[in-house]
Amino acid sequence: MTPTIQVDGLRKWYGDTHAVDGVSFEVERGEFFGILGPNGAGKTTLLEIVEGLRKPDAGQVSLLGMRPWPRNARLLPRIGVQLQATSFFERLTAREQIRTFASLYGIPAPHADRMLEVVGLADKADTRTEKLSGGQVQRLSIACALVHGPEVVFLDEPTAALDPQARRNLWDLLREINAEGRTVVLTTHYMDEAELLCDRVAIMDNGRILRSGAPAALVRGLDAPTRIGVETGTVPLDGARELFPDAEVTDDGVSLIVSTRDPASVLSTLAERNALRGLAVRGASLEDVFLDLTGREYRA
Known part of the structure; x- marks a missing residue:
């Protein structure tokens, strides 16, 4: 056609x-x-x-x-x-x-x-x-x-x-x-x-x-980490960095965020420590693809 x-x-x-x-x-x-x-x-x-x-x-x-x-x-x-x-x-x-x-x-x-x-x-x-x-x-x-x-x-x-x-x-x-x-x-x-x-x-x-x-295909083609968040205090920041040395770990006072390319391992480790309070898992989105291609500079 x-x-x-x-x-x-x-x-x-x-x-x-x-x-x-x-x-x-x-x-x-x-x-x-x-x-x-x-x-x-x-x-x-x-x-x-x-x-x-x-x-x-x-x-x-x-x-x-x-x-x-x-x-x-x-x-x-x-x-x-x-x-x-x-x-x-x-x-x-x-x-x-x-x-x-x-x-x-x-x-x-x-x-x-x-x-x-x-x-x-x-x-x-x-x-x-x-x-x-x-x-x-x-x-x-x-x-x-x-x-x-x-x-x-x-x-x-x-x-x-x-x-x-x-x-x-x-x-x-x-x-x-x-x-x-x-x-x-x-x-x-x-x-x-x-x-x-x-x-x-x-x-x-x-x-x-x-x-x-x-x-969905564009998102799958983006090499981006998965962001796993739990409530701040569930795992101490320094302890989380020791648990996940290959991940980026941050804490903004509300959520502890682990950015990883091995989400299964991180989730399993958190579950073993009963540290899933406030769990949120966020993969890449079309917005991530868009920003990766066009940059983050503000356009008026």
């Missing part, structure tokens, strides 16, 4: 800045694909090129078997786009907003109204958008992107600036969208989000894709 999205050698320059620098990847039909990267990595520029909103300087893009640039009118009914910055018409209610979007595709008003139910906004239908919360605005934005039943949905950092509850509610909605068979492409810098939602991810920085694959 032909991939839904094929990107080959894509480049975009702004003066001396290489926003997208030789990017290649594929997205299969029905896949939930994540593009991860720090601020300024080139995620939004890449997505806009694939969507047909921006012209590439080099390389090729195929979306549903067609070229998205120059702006391809045949693609518009088949894709849904939720941009990083959402703007709605002023002084319109949620119902009026989504009916306006639906009318652009010839979708009847009753179907548009049902989309408000799908995203959990039926009780806010008569509320002006400026009165909606951040999470509700994001849900409305996604509803507008879905109202015409697109095959491919592009979401550019849809949970940015949302509180934890709103983020998790939105995750449930995104899972449902993907479960319907739609291909979803998501950009984010939240690693927990990508790890939970995405079938595969591409980690991007400085305009390039550094690594791609299933989140």
